[in-house]
Amino acid sequence: MITIRHSQDRGRFNFGWLDTRHSFSFGEYYDPQHMNFSALRVINEDVIQPGAGFPTHGHRDMEIITYVLDGAIEHKDSAGNTEILPAGEFQLMSAGDGILHSEYNPSSKDDLHLLQIWIQPHTPGGVPGYQQKAFDKQHGLTTIATESGDNGTLKIKQDAVLHHLMLKPEMDLDYETSRERSTYIHQITGNLLVDNVEITPGDAAKVTEQSRISLVNKSTETVTALVFDLP
Template sequence: MITVRHSQDRGRASFGWLDSRHTFSFGNYYDPQHMGFSALRVINDDRVKPAAGFDTHGHRDMEIISYVLEGQIAHKDSEGNVQVLPAGEFQLMSAGTGIFHSEYNASDSEELHFLQIWIQPDIQGVAPGYQQKDFGRAAGLTPIATPDGENGTLRIRQDAALSQLILEPGAELEVSIPAGRKLYLHQIKGRLLADTTTLTPGDGAKVENQPQLALSNPGSEPLTALVFDLP
């Protein structure tokens, strides 16, 4: 079964310097029908004005993934990590017992556009961690985060996985879904056909109670999406 969360139905927060769309309840946006999906708790689609950003604030016991679509993030945290995250790179900050960080648009002239993703860990009270990597733009499914960090992926503290999906026009692939597992799709660029359901940028889809999923690109440009494998 595929259940679509259309882009225009997401929550919104606008503070002048930040324009954010919330797939799930977050901050002042609350919808009891959209509190997360399995261990996936947050997908915020954030646009940040030049030289603006999130002042130092804290997190604990949460796996926080940032994926930059346009621009650059200037990151600084209480573990001593001072990094710039450019477009195309993924960052995984494991908050663990507690971490403080700030995130700013590193540019004085260009907008920052990124996804902020929270996944609830299956273990608590462990030391914070930080990982960052560019996984390229290969066609097909590219693993980004896995529970054991295999093959150079980011290691996530949950029985979950995140993959980047890139399909050229006319391309298709089939994903097997083990019994008891769920998928969540988040569409970033282009049009994605999931079985017979069309997703456009900003759309999301829960996939439950089916053994496989056919993914294809019916459009005229390459598509980009994220695919979450969840318990």
């Protein structure tokens, strides 16, 4: 079964320094029909103005993945990590039993465009952790995060897998899963057919009770998306 969550139906707030869209209930946006999807709790699409950002604040018991689409983000946390995350790279901060961090757009002229993703861990507490990596994204699926951390993936504290999808025009892919698992596809660029249902940038497809999903790029540009395999 496929359920589409259209981009324009997401929660949206523009604070001047921040233009943000929420796929799930977050902050001032509350929708009891969209609280989470399996262990996936948050997907926020943020555009942050030059020199602006989120001052120091705390998190706990959450796996927080940041994927920069354009620009770069400056990250600082109470575990001593100070990093710049450029476009195309992935960051995973495991909040564990508690961590403080800040996130800023260090540019004086360019906007920062990113996706921030929260996944609920299977076990609360633990020592906070930080991982950051640039992946050689191939056409098809590139695996970004896994519970095991095998093959150079980011190691996440949940029985979940995050893939980056990239399809050239007219390229297709049969994605195999399990009827007992859930799949969430967040579209980034291009138009994608998910079992002949079209999604466009900012849209999402929630797939349950299926063992195979057909993914087809029928547009004239390269399609990119994030594909989550969830318990």
